[in-house]
Amino acid sequence: MNEPLILTGTGVSKTFRLSTHRDQAKILTALDDVTLQLASGESLGIAGESGCGKSTLAKIMAGLMKPDLGIVAYKGTSLTELPRDEQLRFRRSVQMIFQDPFSSLNPRMRIGDSISEPLGIAGMSADRRHQELIRIMNAVGLDADFSNRFPDEFSGGQRQRIGIARALAANPEILIADEPVSSLDISIQAQIINLLLQMKNDYNLTMMIISHNLMVLRHICSRIIIMYLGVVVENAPAAGLFLRCRHPYTEALLAAIPGLGNRQNPGARLLNDDLPSPVAIPSGCRFHPRCRHAIEICRHEVPPLSEHATDHSAACHLSKQLYG
Numbered sequence: 001m002n003e004p005l006i007l008t009g010t011g012v013s014k015t016f017r018l019s020t021h022r023d024q025a026k027i028l029t030a031l032d033d034v035t036l037q038l039a040s041g042e043s044l045g046i047a048g049e050s051g052c053g054k055s056t057l058a059k060i061m062a063g064l065m066k067p068d069l070g071i072v073a074y075k076g077t078s079l080t081e082l083p084r085d086e087q088l089r090f091r092r093s094v095q096m097i098f099q100d101p102f103s104s105l106n107p108r109m110r111i112g113d114s115i116s117e118p119l120g121i122a123g124m125s126a127d128r129r130h131q132e133l134i135r136i137m138n139a140v141g142l143d144a145d146f147s148n149r150f151p152d153e154f155s156g157g158q159r160q161r162i163g164i165a166r167a168l169a170a171n172p173e174i175l176i177a178d179e180p181v182s183s184l185d186i187s188i189q190a191q192i193i194n195l196l197l198q199m200k201n202d203y204n205l206t207m208m209i210i211s212h213n214l215m216v217l218r219h220i221c222s223r224i225i226i227m228y229l230g231v232v233v234e235n236a237p238a239a240g241l242f243l244r245c246r247h248p249y250t251e252a253l254l255a256a257i258p259g260l261g262n263r264q265n266p267g268a269r270l271l272n273d274d275l276p277s278p279v280a281i282p283s284g285c286r287f288h289p290r291c292r293h294a295i296e297i298c299r300h301e302v303p304p305l306s307e308h309a310t311d312h313s314a315a316c317h318l319s320k321q322l323y324g
């Protein structure tokens with residue numbers, strides 16, 4: 001990674017209290033000591049099953065939620081220590097794209113007004129704003145004549161284009177997309193993925209994409225982090241992960257991909273059970289109740305995240321024995 005780091009999270013932890021009854025309060029651990037780095041121009045993918053903490057991580061990295069512990073830093077300065085004008089700059093610099101763009105759009109606002117809202121906040125004149133609106137709508141493949149329509153007049157794919165256009169209007173450096181295509185038909189997913197890639201190149205963006213779909217991440221991302229029950233279990237270049245993963249959880253995720261199956265690890269098994277509850281995290285290696293390779297040490301000793309190949313780390317006691 002030779003580019004400067006633009007956004008980092010160090011030791012990020014987050015819990016939620018599930019009940020207000022004092023005696024029955026349950027603590028849900030969403031993130032536990034997560035460290036990640038986003039280099040300028042990089043596209044980082046975050047994968048894992050629902051409930052692994054990836055959406056919480058996205059919100060914390062975007063500054064929309066505070067961690068209980070740990071530091072999120074923008075260009076080397078903790079978000080909590082950014083001067084006020086820099087905080088405003090950070091908010092504009094980091095834009096989010098959500099799984100359901102409809103819920104993030106005002107249903108009573110014409111989409112032209114929604115998209116150009118950030119331009120107005122930036123102080124652009126009405127004429128310039130109109131020109132920019134047309135340029136951005138064309139860039140994301142929306143007919144500028146649609147600007148007078150309301151969100152409910154658009155298809156799911158078009159709404160996601162509106163969400164991307166609105167994010168681009170803020171002239172961001174970093175785009176954080178949380179499951180940007182999972183609610184779309186397969187045929188539309190490819191269009192939106194290609195649009196994100198094109199926007200990344202055209203606008204020189206740094207991207208963090210959250211998805212449970214590893215094939216989506218493989219297409220967009222240069223690096224992929226695999227999360228399991230609030231921790232990072234593998235962090236690798238996308239190509240290296242698909243060539244030779246180094247964690248049994250990743251092995252199981254890859255085995256579930258149609259057409260890819262267990263080619264990489266012939267004995268790999270699919271995960272047929274649910275993720276354990278994040279209010280009752282298993283001891284030792286969190287994955288041990290579902291791991292086909294688990295041995296005694298896995299039940300009581302937490303495996304550290306350590307580098308097993310250049311730029312490729314995994315948190316598994318047996319990574320070297322299993323994957324070389």
Ligand code: SF4
Pocket residue numbers: 247248249285286287288289291292293294295298303315316317318319
């Ligand atoms: Fe499986 Fe043990 Fe590795 Fe955890 S540490 S993934 S249980 S082999």
